[in-house]
Amino acid sequence: MSAFPRDDLLDTIPDVRDGLTRVERIILKVLHDTQQELGGRSVSTIMLYGRVCEIIDISQDELQRHLQRLTGKLNPPN
Known part of the structure; x- marks a missing residue:
């Protein structure tokens, strides 16, 4: 079970402050924290996915x- 239960409606509504959804905000926070941990190096998508899955x-x-x-x-659409 994830640390934060998801409410699909709230996950899709962009925040009025910056236009980010809750999920996007979590992804960016995890990305930032992981980059700091790696000394500014790039974060692979699979590493990011694993860490995001720990939260949601x-x-x-x-x-x-x-x-x-x-x-x-x-x-682009097909």
Whole structure:
């Protein structure tokens, strides 16, 4: 069981302050903490996924979608 239960509605509503959803905020916080721990080095997606999964229940595909949105590298529709 994850440390924070997910409420799907609250997870999808962007915060008025910066437009980030709860899940995106968690991903960015974990990414920042892991980068600090690694001395500023890059964090692999699998390492990020493992650490995010310790906090919330998220699939690999869902994490990828959030990362694509955060980086602005969305896949074009077919």
